[in-house]
Amino acid sequence: MTLAGVRPLWREDVLGSRFARLELPLAPDDEGPVVATLVRHAGPDGTAAWVAAPGPAVPGTQAPAKVVLYLHGWADYFLQAELADHLVASGFHFYALDLRKFGRSLRDWQTPGYTTDLAIYDEDIAAALAAIGADIASRTGTSAAPTVHLLAHSLGGLVAALWADRNPGKLGTLVLNAPWLELQGSSLIRNIAVHLVEPLARADPRRVLLMPSMPGYWDSVGGTAHGEWVLDPAWRPRESFPVRPGWMKAVLAGHAAVAQRLDIRPPVLVMLSGRTRIQAEWSEELMGLDAVIDVEETARSALRLGRRTAVFRYPGAIHDIFLSRRAVRQEAYDDLVLWLSLYPG
DSSP: OOTTSOOOOOEEETTEEEEEEEEEEEEEETTEEEEEEEEEEOOTTSSSOOOOOOOOSOTTOOOOOEEEEEEOOTTOOOOOHHHHHHHHHTTOEEEEEEOTTSGGGOOTTSOTTOOSOGGGHHHHHHHHHHHHHHHHHHHHOOOSOOEEEEEEETHHHHHHHHHHHHSTTSOSEEEEESOOOSOSSOHHHHHHHHHHHHHHHHHOTTOOOOOOOOTHHHHHHBTTTTSSBOOOTTTSOTTOOOOOHHHHHHHHHHHHHHHTOOOOOSOEEEEEESOBOOOSSOOGGGGGSBSSSOHHHHHHHHTTSOSSEEEEEETTOOSSGGGSOHHHHHHHHHHHHHHHHHOOO
16 A cells, blocks of 8 residues: 555556556646656566565575666657566566656657756656555565666666766666767767757757658668557657757756766666668668667767676667567577676665
């Protein structure tokens, strides 16, 4: 039971009966009510009940539950059901968080994905961790705080890295799947962009910037194009969300913070494609490379995250390693489980 005496209202998720979702009320902003949405996997047998993870042979103790919490990228939401299945089959409790104004949390009156400060997501993550702790306790019967491994993609990787730096002691590990740690190109391009964006962000932060359309990556993922995956057109539109100067300024500030070095204490794993090619329209080559971020620049930026950082490269992977062709993503699943097993908590 919660403090209010009411059980959290988990509902069946759009991904089907293996998944349930829970709305997490957040403080309202200038657009009105705000929520984040937590998604959980039902467990290895498809039910809502799990047993606690096996513990050490010490009387009266239980091992902490092992939890993976997934964060999505820009103009994105949690859809990687196969990834969740694999982690649950490997002994992890799996949750995913659709941040405010993304995916399951997006409301009709809201500006999709918009914020002027990436630190706003601290509230979303704190609410998710509190809900996970309560859920694990009710489902496993253990009072031990779970060990949380944060797995984040693209923009979510930037959000997660900045959050982990501000919140030491909260994670077992941090895994970043093609994180957006630097503007495409270099810090020089970022510095130029800052000078261009700053006056626009002051004058009209929600103004839509005219950006070139880049549907090639979407076409590599979407099942109605050349990919394997069913994408919700409102939650993950082919043309992405409009880019606005207030949001862009927040992202550039995050990139600058990474460039100045973070101090993330838990071990960090960065997973990247073997190469990059940024192009607008789809071609067969895009099925085996990253069409969104500069993977070489990201590999260099990864070394600024913390003192225990590893970079794994996946030739033939697309931007989201776990949406790549089956052989590539299977290798990544295996590497991820092995990595997480090295740091149980």
